Amino acid sequence: MTALNLGRKRVAIIGGGYAGMAAAVELAAAGVQVTVFEAGKVLGGRARRVERASLSSHNTSNKPAALDNGQHLVIGAYSELLRLMRVCGVDLEAAFLRQPMRLQVEPDFLLECPRLPAPLHLAVGLFRAKGLNWGERWALIRAIQVAKWRGWRLKKDVTVAEWLQLQHQPATLISRFWAPLTLAALNTPLELASAQVLLNVLRDSLGGRRAASDLMLPKLDFTDLFPAPAAEFVKANGGYIQLGQRVKSVHGNTGGWCIDGGEQYFDAVIIATAPHQAAKLLADSNQASELAQQLAAWPYQPIVTVYLQYEADVKLSQPMLGLSDAISQWVFDRGVTHACPGLIAVVISAQGLHSGLSHDELALAVQQELHERLDLPDLVLQQQVITEKRATFACTPDLVRPDNRTEIAGLYLAGDYTAGLASMNANGFEDARGEYPATLEGAVRSGVKAARAVLKDF
Numbered sequence: 001m002t003a004l005n006l007g008r009k010r011v012a013i014i015g016g017g018y019a020g021m022a023a024a025v026e027l028a029a030a031g032v033q034v035t036v037f038e039a040g041k042v043l044g045g046r047a048r049r050v051e052r053a054s055l056s057s058h059n060t061s062n063k064p065a066a067l068d069n070g071q072h073l074v075i076g077a078y079s080e081l082l083r084l085m086r087v088c089g090v091d092l093e094a095a096f097l098r099q100p101m102r103l104q105v106e107p108d109f110l111l112e113c114p115r116l117p118a119p120l121h122l123a124v125g126l127f128r129a130k131g132l133n134w135g136e137r138w139a140l141i142r143a144i145q146v147a148k149w150r151g152w153r154l155k156k157d158v159t160v161a162e163w164l165q166l167q168h169q170p171a172t173l174i175s176r177f178w179a180p181l182t183l184a185a186l187n188t189p190l191e192l193a194s195a196q197v198l199l200n201v202l203r204d205s206l207g208g209r210r211a212a213s214d215l216m217l218p219k220l221d222f223t224d225l226f227p228a229p230a231a232e233f234v235k236a237n238g239g240y241i242q243l244g245q246r247v248k249s250v251h252g253n254t255g256g257w258c259i260d261g262g263e264q265y266f267d268a269v270i271i272a273t274a275p276h277q278a279a280k281l282l283a284d285s286n287q288a289s290e291l292a293q294q295l296a297a298w299p300y301q302p303i304v305t306v307y308l309q310y311e312a313d314v315k316l317s318q319p320m321l322g323l324s325d326a327i328s329q330w331v332f333d334r335g336v337t338h339a340c341p342g343l344i345a346v347v348i349s350a351q352g353l354h355s356g357l358s359h360d361e362l363a364l365a366v367q368q369e370l371h372e373r374l375d376l377p378d379l380v381l382q383q384q385v386i387t388e389k390r391a392t393f394a395c396t397p398d399l400v401r402p403d404n405r406t407e408i409a410g411l412y413l414a415g416d417y418t419a420g421l422a423s424m425n426a427n428g429f430e431d432a433r434g435e436y437p438a439t440l441e442g443a444v445r446s447g448v449k450a451a452r453a454v455l456k457d458f
């Protein structure tokens, strides 16, 4: 990227999650002086290293195991995240365990896309899908092919449950494939989730290049994966990262923007927080009150991650496995990815029957399920449960999402919830193709998009 001659413009970014750090890298690379204000002690926001984990597991080099606030999955379609990681000098080979798409959902479903050029990889994968009878397999192939022929667009957005009914999808196929996929991709139950957003995800993953559907299991914690190298990149380009600084107010006047009444002025401000935090900031600062109200009412869904430490020789048959009709949805072996033998992470997306259980009850229920369904020992050495109540926004049909530019000149928004994140080509974004669910890629694209809006307005 070539640096613009901007007479060293200054931009404040509030929030050091994936969106904020993506905006920071994009601006720093263009020659802007960036200051990131992050309330937490570590960068990463909803995808961050958890420092004070009670689980005292050790990795093979005998360092305390780094946990994340939640087990995340990256796919090959996350083109902007991977691009910015490269810009920041991250070695992608070392950062990820990359493998072709393999969705194994116990007891017996398996969709594996072989290393063949697209769309053959998908055709062969669907044709060979295991755990389905011919009627169910044909129903799956037909639903995906019809969506593809229609350009992955619905005339009218409906819930995933309604769309599956319209596509005559059998109950077994729904419980083995569609339900775990929708929860993993949209973190919203089928009955509430947007079918159009699910199709956008399918278009860019299964319907894209073969490599786009690759599963990329991180080998690093989520602070080290991108936000920490991004911070180094920003500092190397004359910017600042201020950790542990929760911004309370932003005010603009003819001199520019000031943060918490400070003396330093900025030419623009990007609020890169979650929607409810942006709402508070806007309301406390008496800015954009209508937008503040809209963001304050933003709907969320939770995600729980249950970490179970077994004896070091305990392994899964695959680094990642799904379970159908169970509390435990996706199970990850961090012995394979993070050199922490015997450490298993179990992800439970969205609200559900488990929501009424205490952490101890939930850990016990999960432990029993893994014992009964995956033959893991019935004894764990240690456990830790992390609940993120506002993990992602509820991805419902026709959710109206705000643009990166606000009605106030010089004030911008970034975050996984903003508008027009689905597709990006060499010239910029094609907003017409729809939206992304709350994902790391959505957050990064939004940060890049906000930064480009700032640069354009300069």
Ligand SMILES: Cc1cc2nc3c(=O)[nH]c(=O)nc-3n(C[C@H](O)[C@H](O)[C@H](O)COP(=O)(O)OP(=O)(O)OC[C@H]3O[C@@H](n4cnc5c(N)ncnc54)[C@H](O)[C@@H]3O)c2cc1C
Binding pocket: 014, 015, 016, 017, 018, 019, 020, 037, 038, 039, 040, 043, 044, 045, 046, 047, 069, 070, 071, 072, 073, 074, 245, 246, 247, 248, 272, 273, 274, 277, 281, 303, 304, 305, 388, 390, 391, 392, 414, 415, 416, 417, 438, 439, 440, 441, 442, 443
């Ligand atoms: C448990 C869990 C599992 C997930 N799994 C996946 C997955 O597998 N794949 C995937 O792609 N996505 C996943 N996601 C979603 C993904 O993590 C989010 O979409 C993404 O991290 C959102 O990034 P963001 O920058 O938009 O917001 P955030 O990460 O929320 O960043 C906002 C930042 O702003 C800071 N902040 C807030 N208020 C202030 C203030 N006043 N002053 C200063 N700083 C402030 C916060 O501390 C935070 O660091 C998961 C999320 C969770 C919680």
